Amino acid sequence: MQRHLGRTCLLYPMPATIVGAMVDGRPNFLAIAHVGILNNAAPQYLTVSLKKFRHTSRGIRESGAFSICLPGKSMAVATDYVGIVSGAKVDKSRVFDVFYGELGNAPMIRECPVNMELKLHQVIDLPAHEVFVGELAGSYAEESCLKEGKVDLEKARPLLFDYSSGWYFSVGEPVAPCWRAGRDYPAQRTEHEGV
Template sequence: MKKRLETKPTLYPLPAVVVGTYDAEGHPDAMTAAWAGICCSEPPCLTIGIRESRLTYENLLRRKALTVHVPSVDLVKETDYFGLVSGRNEDKLAKTGMTCTPGSEVDAPVIDRFPLVLECRLVSTTKLGSHMLVVAEIVAVAAEESVLTPQGELDVRALDPLCYGPAGYYGLGALAGRAFSVGKELLRP
């Protein structure tokens, strides 16, 4: 029998992502978010929940652009730090020793040490309560060669993406089954 739990955001694991934006003076900033996911395939779009009070939210409204970085497990300390302090008070990239380059398609920074980055254009925002739901179109994707298969596809095991869940950050386990394949045996009579 299942035990009834408190009704709260409980859908795990969540991807831990780092959102990059430029502030009003053009300085790069980064913020950790765990409430993110793909929401559309044509055009490719993602959503992120961000509090309206965050500098990142102000920045993305101003520039209509953001980058979404997928950190690997080895960047857990930096990823957590980006969620602990505000870019209003501290230069987070300088503190971590990270560098960035301008996005190739959007007016947002690409943080060099993260192995996967999605460059995005703002589509819409919707107030949901404590957070704004940001919908953004993915207009460019870039990955380090070290996280790609020989065929040039993303290798999730090599990426070793950082996830967020109860009590902290996690890595992913082994492949449990191939999508659109493992369930086919149940199709047979």
């Protein structure tokens, strides 16, 4: 039985990311769960949705660059910290060990298993949020989180965010191989499928 829950957005979990940008000449970071992948081809565009007038937003506009960093499970507390404290009041530039990639002005985090630097492509102005669309300029991953040159989720253990419970989660066990598991599935519904 499906209960109608009104217009609640239930698209969770989302990755709990840390977005970085230079604000007034120094790196600033904030937690962002509302991220997206657009145009999954070349050029690759990713989005981050920031509530209007965030301190970091000005930095993204002025520098024309930002980063999306994926913290690991062990970084839940630090991720939460940059998600509850504003760079307008507290200097968050030394919370992490910062590095820069090819753009030179998108601050990334050495402690994070995965980091991406993006060049600002477009800003979509919505009633309450601004969606920053960035063109992916470089991707970086911690050596120890790679398997055959690709990010291994079981090693990276990226942090997930659940809005309903207000808790951070971590990824579970692998379930089935993508692009193979469904190959021989019957076209009619089966009784045993479901929650």
